[in-house]
Ligand code: SF4
């Protein structure tokens with residue numbers, strides 16, 4: 001349990017938020033917009049082991065080696081009440097990121113995120129029951145939703161400068177006061193998350209150079225050509241180092257296959 005005396009404002013923030021999870025599953029979909037879930041490398045390994053150990057398949061597919069994609073800005077567009085994977089968003093984002101593209105067309109990025117389906121729902125959401133298929137090993141980002149703290153500015157030793165940011169969630173203001181045990185649990189999880197993100201960040205800094213993210217932009221046209229040919233290349237930077245990933249555009253999302261053999265579009 002966290003030291004309550006050192007974090008009175010944090011606990012108070014949780015208390016007055018009146019938060020209780022309604023199990024609506026909206027945070028695992030695009031109901032509130034971009035729902036990308038950043039993963040720390042050790043979380044990726046935990047999820048992979050869990051999928052293998054429990055023999056968990058998603059729509060009949062073994063995705064234990066393909067449930068992540070490089071961190072990239074939003075790749076979905078809204079279509080009425082639905083969201084849809086949008087190739088043009090990738091193209092637009094390449095232009096936005098042109099100063100973090102190497103001369104030979106690879107995009108430098110920080111880490112990986114969870115893969116989603118064509119409509120932006122997390123691949124691990126059971127849409128019939130609104131439950132998480134990897135609940136025991138779900139990422140800290142999911143465990144602490146709808147709250148997060150800016151770990152750059154937190155003094156972890158003294159647990160000060162902790163600014164809690166609240167995301168959109170139907171569970172906020174659903175009760176008059178957040179239960180004490182939930183406040184304490186959230187405070188502990190958020191501090192754990194901040195400490196681990198900060199540790200990973202310090203390790204990652206040893207592997208990256210500032211010019212990865214201040215390139216001339218000359219690689220943009222190569223990246224756009226790659227995209228036309230159906231793939232993109234990334235240099236993924238995280239606490240383990242910098243490694244290259246080449247990904248087919250169609251692998252940015254999971255093409256869910258229904259039991260009758262059709263996919264989400266009924267094809
Ligand atoms: S955290 Fe919020 S959005 Fe997510 S399932 Fe609970 S109530 Fe719904």
Ligand code: SF4
Nearest residue numbers: 028122124125132142
């Ligand atoms: S990992 Fe689980 S909790 Fe997190 S977004 Fe996916 S389904 Fe939701």
